[in-house]
Amino acid sequence: MSERPFQHPTLHESLRSAADRGEALGDVIESIAQACREIAGRVRRARLQDILGDAGSRNVHGEDQQKLDALSNELLLDHLARCPAVGVCASEEEEEAVVVRARGDGGEFCVAYDPLDGSSNIDVAVNVGTIFSVLPNDLDPASPLQRGERQLAAGYVVYGSSVLMVLSLGDGVDLYVLDPDLNEFVRVEERLRMPDRKRVYSLNEAYRDDFPEGYRNYLDYAHANGYSSRYIGSMVGDVHRTLLKGGVFLYPPTSAAPSGKLRLLYEGNPMSLLIEQAGGTADTGSGRILEVEPGELHQRTPVVLGSREEVAHVLERL
Numbered sequence: 001m002s003e004r005p006f007q008h009p010t011l012h013e014s015l016r017s018a019a020d021r022g023e024a025l026g027d028v029i030e031s032i033a034q035a036c037r038e039i040a041g042r043v044r045r046a047r048l049q050d051i052l053g054d055a056g057s058r059n060v061h062g063e064d065q066q067k068l069d070a071l072s073n074e075l076l077l078d079h080l081a082r083c084p085a086v087g088v089c090a091s092e093e094e095e096e097a098v099v100v101r102a103r104g105d106g107g108e109f110c111v112a113y114d115p116l117d118g119s120s121n122i123d124v125a126v127n128v129g130t131i132f133s134v135l136p137n138d139l140d141p142a143s144p145l146q147r148g149e150r151q152l153a154a155g156y157v158v159y160g161s162s163v164l165m166v167l168s169l170g171d172g173v174d175l176y177v178l179d180p181d182l183n184e185f186v187r188v189e190e191r192l193r194m195p196d197r198k199r200v201y202s203l204n205e206a207y208r209d210d211f212p213e214g215y216r217n218y219l220d221y222a223h224a225n226g227y228s229s230r231y232i233g234s235m236v237g238d239v240h241r242t243l244l245k246g247g248v249f250l251y252p253p254t255s256a257a258p259s260g261k262l263r264l265l266y267e268g269n270p271m272s273l274l275i276e277q278a279g280g281t282a283d284t285g286s287g288r289i290l291e292v293e294p295g296e297l298h299q300r301t302p303v304v305l306g307s308r309e310e311v312a313h314v315l316e317r318l
């Protein structure tokens with residue numbers, strides 16, 4: 001049995017100490033954490049259990065669904081539907097939002113999530129993750145279509161060399177590690193602050209000729225000023241590195257994807273809350289991501305997020 005250094009409270013203990021945000025919000029986060037523990041086990045055993053590769057189905061975006069996409073989605077939906085505080089679930093892998101409980105009988109929250117981000121990397125053991133966003137279920141009719149600034153909590157879990165959770169309840173960003181002996185997430189860092197500058201940019205440069213001119217001007221600036229490039233191709237991995245080490249992550253508009261590829265509700269908004277809570281900036285290229293009024297569930301948004309000064313170097317050229 002590993003000795004847990006006392007200063008590392010479990011997720012449960014730290015959520016209960018933040019109970020001023022309400023016990024029910026803690027219950028939602030713990031449901032997500034339980035689903036992610038089970039997803040982590042599936043990701044680790046995927047090759048052994050032959051749950052890699054295509055599911056032979058396409059999701060609402062017309063993308064080939066990976067077996068682990070579908071499995072992760074089912075696990076999350078199952079745990080969330082069993083949490084009395086969850087009223088509405090909106091998943092990257094479901095065409096419509098699912099009402100799992102009427103408000104009044106619990107159901108205080110909407111949860112929007114990307115059950116498995118970075119699907120193209122699953123088969124090659126590169127970081128993938130789960131991204132989640134918790135909103136109030138206070139619209140009539142119930143809907144998760146709300147500006148990101150209304151989020152009550154946001155976070156992600158990275159399934160990598162260790163299983164990490166980065167979580168904000170709207171007052172700072174904390175880092176948890178899944179202790180494999182305890183099988184509990186334990187808090188190892190509180191109130192993360194990201195560096196204001198770091199000469200690293202992260203985007204898929206293969207699309208350079210397809211970016212609007214301002215982005216190409218930014219790349220010329222970066223190449224002339226000693227920047228290095230880091231790109232994993234999993235948003236959760238690229239954002240996690242950017243959060244911890246600084247730099248700027250971008251998914252600009254292209255002719256194939258005029259609003260960018262990333263989805264606002266369960267990729268752009270949760271990541272933007274975390275980055276802003278850690279002292280960074282998150283922008284569409286023409287305004288703050290968290291202020292975008294969503295019109296539809298799977299709406300896409302361009303993303304420029306990271307260290308304040310690095311994002312400014314991009315925006316001043318757009």
Ligand code: AHG
Nearest residue numbers: 116117118119120204233234235236
């Ligand atoms: P998902 O696997 O949930 O569909 O997300 C994949 C996204 C995101 O993780 C990553 O930043 C982006 O796709 C990479 O896109 P490109 O392969 O076009 O660079």
Ligand code: MN
Nearest residue numbers: 114117118267
């Ligand atoms: Mn994704």
Ligand code: MN
Nearest residue numbers: 092114116117
């Ligand atoms: Mn996904």
